[in-house]
Amino acid sequence: MNTVVFPGSFDPVTNGHLDLITRASCLADRVIVAVAINSSKKPWFDLQTRCDLLSEATKHLNGVEIVPFNGLLAEFAKTHQAQALIRGIRGGTDADYEIQLSQVNHTLNPELETILLPAHARTAFISSTIVKEVFKHQGDISLLAPACVQQAFIEQQ
Template identity: 70%
Template sequence: MKTVVFPGSFDPVTLGHIDLISRASKLAERVVIAVAVNTSKKTLFNLDERCDLLFQATAHLNGVEVIPFSGLLADFAKEHNAQALIRGIRGTTDADYELQLAQVNKALNTALETILLPANAATGFISSTVVKEVFKHHGDLDSFAPACVKEALLNKRF
């Protein structure tokens, strides 16, 4: 496979995201991380900050690009010549939701496939919300997020 898209809001990027991106980079020559501009979601980090954190956290991976996007994901994938979307699933609730999204994206772009990757047991419980909560309560982030995220959270002082 040449190109896959891994979409998300990444507020902030977690070790779970990095695991999925790393695994996707073994499946495709090019992984486009699509950082969503989601006006219905209040984010802690702005779009540029989220993209910068992803650049830092994925610098060690070949063939990975970070690109912000708004609009329909199916259109974004077509613009970037992607054959598939990569989505992580942590359990059955995620699977049901992702199946519905896959069907919508397929209806919008019939050439686009969706690959659902099960979360790694070591990182499957991590979410961006968990990272922010652990940080807020002065917990150790080493097992949850890249070092650049810890530094960025310290600078945010939320």
């Protein structure tokens, strides 16, 4: 069984994330969506809510697991016997950064590969920050994020 890890903060999960998770599920038997605990950021949603939203948004996909993580991604991947990381890229700046991270992760875990998936044009402009800003200004986020995210924003008001 091959396993890949798709890491991120997912605050909140977006349709861009879902596209990458769906594509990753076609590449591997097991996709671990690693939800990062990032102490340097002040998330909109707490860790449990982010995990719950991801679980709801991916429930139709086979082989997808939602797992919170803290620490080194290379170690997390080793612990979960993952062969590769999945990383989305939206452009050249993302690619440069992700290549550098790939080299660090490969240094820490030489058996770990990184697969860079380019975002589709229909989702490349979407980020969690954009979703939050559009919602804060009473905009329609239905084309940017799954329905469960909009509901979670409404419940937090």
